[in-house]
Structure formats: C-alpha cells, structure tokens
Amino acid sequence: MTKLDVQSASQATGASSAASKQPEAKEIKLWGGRFQESVTDAVERFTESISYDKDLYKHDIRGSRAHASMLAKQGLMSISDRDSILAGLDEIERRIQNGEFVWRADREDVHMNIEAALTDLIGEPAKKLHTARSRNDQVATDFRLWCRDAIDSIVERIKDFQVAMVDLAVKNAGIIVPGYTHLQRAQPVLLQHLLLAFVEQLDRDAGRLLDCRARLNFCPLGACALAGTGLPIDRFMTSSALEFSSPLRNSIDAVSDRDFAIEFLSANSVMAIHLSRLGEEWVLWCSEEFGFITPNDAVSTGSSIMPQKKNPDPMELVRGKSARVIGDVVTLLTLCKGLPLAYNRDLQEDKEPVFDSVKTVLGMLEVSTEFARNISFNQDRIKKALPAGHLDATTLADYLVHKGMPFRTSHDIVGKSVAMCLGKNCQLKDLSIDELRTLSPIFDDDVYEFLGVENAVNKFSSYGSTGSECVASQLQYWMEKLGLI
Missing domain, CATH: 1.10.40.30 (Fumarase/aspartase (C-terminal domain))
Structure with a gap:
C-alpha cells in the first residue's frame, strides 16, 4: 500500500471513531509564543528540513559551544549555566553518534532538535543558549563550517587521484601515443605527458576550492536575524574559536549571503567536467576500436545478455554524474537569483544541492582513482596504431x-x-x-x-x-x- 493509499484509508475511517479519538497534542514550537494554534500536518511536512540538515549536527554543536563560552565570558550567562550547556551538548553529540538520538520532524530542523533536546536534558539553562543568536546566523555558520570541512575532504581526495595518475605515468615511461585534435590524429605525445595533463587540471581544481575556502572562512555568528544585537557580545571571540578568519562585517550580508555555496558548487562543476573528459577518454581507449587500455575485472562490469562484454562502467558513470554536479550549481543559482535581502525561507533549499554535489564529486574522485590503479596500457596495440x-x-x-x-x-x-x-x-x-x-x-x-x-x-x-x-x-x-x- 502506498503512502497515498494509507492516507486515503485513514480518511475513510468512520466518523464515530474519529470523534472518539482526540489528536495527540503537538509540541509547542520554541518560536510559538504569539501563535494560538499549531501549523497543520501538511505545512509541518512541507517545511521541515531535519530529514537532511541533521547532517549539520557536528557543526551546530560546535557553534553552540563557542557561543555559550562567549556568552559566559561576556556575563550574559553564568559559568555554571555554561558548564551545564557544554555537558549537555557533549551528551547530545554522544547520543547522535551512537544512534540513540531521536530526530523529530515537529522540531523542524537540526537547530531546534538539538536545542529542544538540550532543554529536555538540562532544563532552564538551555533556554539561555539562544541569547544574541537567530537561526538565520546559526544556520549560516553551520553551513560555512560544513562546506569548509567538505572542501578539505575533496582536496584530500584530489591529491589521492593525482598520486594515482603520477604512479601510472611512472609505470608507463617511454610509451608514445597518438595525440588528438578534433578527435583526429595530430602529433605523437608521450603517454606520461597526457596523464600529467589531467594532474594539472586537478591541481587547478584544488586551487579553486582552496580559494573558495578562503573566501567562505568568515563568521556570521552574532549577526542574529539580520540587524545584529544590542547585547554586549564578542563576535571576534566566537569567530576565533571556530577558526574563522574574522566575523563578517555586515550583519545583513552575513545571514543572506550564499555566494560561498555557489562558488563551491561552481568549482565542483569545473572539476566534474575534467573528470567527465577523462572518463570519455578512457571509455574510448577501452573500446575495441582503440584498444589502448584494458581495465582489470575489479573495475569492470558485464552485460546481462552479452556474455563476452567487459564494460568500463565506472568511467561512464563518472561522465554521467557530472550532469548532477552541474545541475546542483544551476539549482543554487536559480534559487538565489530573485531573493530580496536579508534571510528568506527559500534558503532552506540550499543544502540538498550542496550535499549532493559534495557526495557526487567525492564518489567520482574515488572511483576514478580506483580505475587509474586498475588499468594497463596495451603497448603492442598502441605501437601498431x-x-x-x-x-x-x-x-x-x-x-x-x-x-x-x-x-x-x-x-x-x-x-x-x-x-x-x-x-x-x-x-x-x-x-x-x-x-x-x-x-x-x-x-x-x-x-x-x-x-x-x-x-x-x-x-x-x-x-x-x-x-x-x-x-x-x-x-x-x-x-x-x-x-x-
């Protein structure tokens, strides 16, 4: 039975049964003081983001630790309350990592889930954590921290692939292959030279990501909803604790900017194109018509109907998945193109394309590295060609x-x-x-x-x-x- 079938069956329940069973009371939202009734189930389902933004939990907890420590130093909470909050956050992080934490859709997002759980755990002191902070600057901080870590992971994997390509070049010294322009034979080149061309491209990819990292490494925390705060906070302290270069200068810009995410996905897209071009090259070279490359069985697949087939599917998928990465940056550009300042709920939709882009390029790099380590060049076939x-x-x-x-x-x-x-x-x-x-x-x-x-x-x-x-x-x-x- 599909979800729609289940909903229809539920709606068809008898009137007497519906009247006798009272709906379970919903939890009052942390922002719900001025509201007289809860949002409908449809609105709650449509607006929740916990199904994906829970991936930000480490960064959300890290930001909260820095914020609590700053509030205590500035006299906006007691040392005792700070210590209770820090201990509670440690316990919540432990529960999440051990799979013991219950993520609730009625708590909307990662921030509200953690804050509500902290209140359940330590009581009144938890209510002080959101002093001089909005979900607007909180999510912008979490997102920048997440992107920064993601860039570091991608750059590390780029290096792994570069090493594999250089190793491949070392193993194939002296082999001359046809160089092509317009896919027509042009001039002879050393195979090493061709492989190192891709290493150069990857180096520029890493450089673009590191440039992006430097530009995103500024802290929104303390910008609050959009205007900052009149409370005596120290934004430089939280920025330093989170290893940002400095706080963002303009509070409106701090909560509304997503340039860093667009730039990040743009850099990923260029890299995906490079990987796709390599995929195309190697798929061609694996064909009978070229026959320059033989992939090992460990990186090949067969056909469900043609028993003789040995396909370089991983590199075909590298070529194909570049479309996803390009689509992700187009999604984000389209999302941001018409937004007025400052924060708008549309920006909730920024995370899934970023998460997808990162997951995809990490996979593309990993499988390309595996492929490079599991191919051999057919010297006799190349020489005859x-x-x-x-x-x-x-x-x-x-x-x-x-x-x-x-x-x-x-x-x-x-x-x-x-x-x-x-x-x-x-x-x-x-x-x-x-x-x-x-x-x-x-x-x-x-x-x-x-x-x-x-x-x-x-x-x-x-x-x-x-x-x-x-x-x-x-x-x-x-x-x-x-x-x-």
Whole structure:
C-alpha cells in the first residue's frame, strides 16, 4: 500500500471513531509564543528540513559551544549555566553518534532538535543558549563550517587521484601515443605527458576550492536575524574559536549571503567536467576500436545478455554524474537569483544541492582513482596504431624552418609530402631523399632524424612540451609536490 493509499484509508475511517479519538497534542514550537494554534500536518511536512540538515549536527554543536563560552565570558550567562550547556551538548553529540538520538520532524530542523533536546536534558539553562543568536546566523555558520570541512575532504581526495595518475605515468615511461585534435590524429605525445595533463587540471581544481575556502572562512555568528544585537557580545571571540578568519562585517550580508555555496558548487562543476573528459577518454581507449587500455575485472562490469562484454562502467558513470554536479550549481543559482535581502525561507533549499554535489564529486574522485590503479596500457596495440595519421608531419615542417624556410612555405611542402605518401601508401620516413627533393632542394639526409614518432617526440624541446626531457622535468615536479620522493 502506498503512502497515498494509507492516507486515503485513514480518511475513510468512520466518523464515530474519529470523534472518539482526540489528536495527540503537538509540541509547542520554541518560536510559538504569539501563535494560538499549531501549523497543520501538511505545512509541518512541507517545511521541515531535519530529514537532511541533521547532517549539520557536528557543526551546530560546535557553534553552540563557542557561543555559550562567549556568552559566559561576556556575563550574559553564568559559568555554571555554561558548564551545564557544554555537558549537555557533549551528551547530545554522544547520543547522535551512537544512534540513540531521536530526530523529530515537529522540531523542524537540526537547530531546534538539538536545542529542544538540550532543554529536555538540562532544563532552564538551555533556554539561555539562544541569547544574541537567530537561526538565520546559526544556520549560516553551520553551513560555512560544513562546506569548509567538505572542501578539505575533496582536496584530500584530489591529491589521492593525482598520486594515482603520477604512479601510472611512472609505470608507463617511454610509451608514445597518438595525440588528438578534433578527435583526429595530430602529433605523437608521450603517454606520461597526457596523464600529467589531467594532474594539472586537478591541481587547478584544488586551487579553486582552496580559494573558495578562503573566501567562505568568515563568521556570521552574532549577526542574529539580520540587524545584529544590542547585547554586549564578542563576535571576534566566537569567530576565533571556530577558526574563522574574522566575523563578517555586515550583519545583513552575513545571514543572506550564499555566494560561498555557489562558488563551491561552481568549482565542483569545473572539476566534474575534467573528470567527465577523462572518463570519455578512457571509455574510448577501452573500446575495441582503440584498444589502448584494458581495465582489470575489479573495475569492470558485464552485460546481462552479452556474455563476452567487459564494460568500463565506472568511467561512464563518472561522465554521467557530472550532469548532477552541474545541475546542483544551476539549482543554487536559480534559487538565489530573485531573493530580496536579508534571510528568506527559500534558503532552506540550499543544502540538498550542496550535499549532493559534495557526495557526487567525492564518489567520482574515488572511483576514478580506483580505475587509474586498475588499468594497463596495451603497448603492442598502441605501437601498431602509431604509423597511421602521419603524426611526424609537423616535425618535418619544423625541420624545414630550421633550414631557413618560412613556416607557411614549409607547411605547404609537407602537405604535398603527405599527399605523396597517401599515393604511395607509405609513411613520411619511407620517402627517399630524391622524392623529398622533388618538393624542395632544402631536404638533406639529416631529415630522417626528424621522421618517425620516436624522433618526432625527441625533437620537442619547448617548456611544457612532450619532449622526453621536458616530461621528465614535469614528472619530477609532481613527484616532489605530491611527496612521492
């Protein structure tokens, strides 16, 4: 029976039964002093957020500890009340961690659940905890603390993936693969160079997250509903206790700003796109048409109908889940685009997309790391694929430039050389010196030092290029930065 069926059956209960059974009295809301009646069940179900914002409990308790300590120092509560509150919060945290805490939807959210439970536990002193604090600044503080921890977790997992990619590069030294532009064969590159390109992208992803962390690391606590308070609080004390850089300067901005969450999800989206592009690359390379990669069984799946299939499903899902992460930031941007200052209840909807984005990118990073540790590159297949596409053509053009020819002229001559190869069904290195000299008298026997993928790769020498020495330098840099040597 569905929920709708249950509701219909309940509504169909006889009138005499309904009259004889009085509804259970609802708990009076902590904010309910001016109200004469309780909200309806439908409103309560629709407005609750405890089903997901209970994930903020550690940060809510941490903020409450800092707030209680500040109130006591400022003479707004006694030391005895502070100690009772701190002990009660410790007990509530223990119960939550042990699965003994009962989360109640009629207490709406994580803040009211913890405060009401604290009142049940220690009585009157708990009622002093909300002095000079609103749920508006409380949730903004909790959310910033949560995002800060989430960024730290993501950055740590980015490093794990970078290490896996660098390890993969070390294990595959000297392998040359076709480099592509427009998904057409372009130039030969070292596989290490290609793998390190993704390491570079991940480093920028980590940098964006750390930049975001620095900007979000300011404390809203004490801004109250929106205007601050006339009570003698010390916002710098709570900010320091919570390891923020400082309190936010403007109380209205403090409770209404969600730039930090939008920036966080934007950074996650860029990273998800990077991971999706890697997923696409590896899915292609696992195909029979490429055959460059063989994933281990530990990171592959089969088909329910085709027994021969071995699919790189984890990387397909990495590619697919990027859509969720992009959707999460779009949700948050749309949520915030029309909100007037200061706090609005719409902002209750900010947490689920953030929680989803973090959970998704952590999973994408984890499975990508696992995949990188469980693949092998098929050197024979790659080597057989290299001759196609005349990958050394640009290097041949560089040879002519070395001889003093303008590049545009060399480009034209090499194009004609490729056309000659297509007519003869051969490679550039197979053309005789006499054949090459029919195109330009500049060609000499030393041209063959530039032809063939191995020679071509070795001729790259500019900073950041795919030349062996350049790539060795890049690899050394990353091994040192990641603490691998």
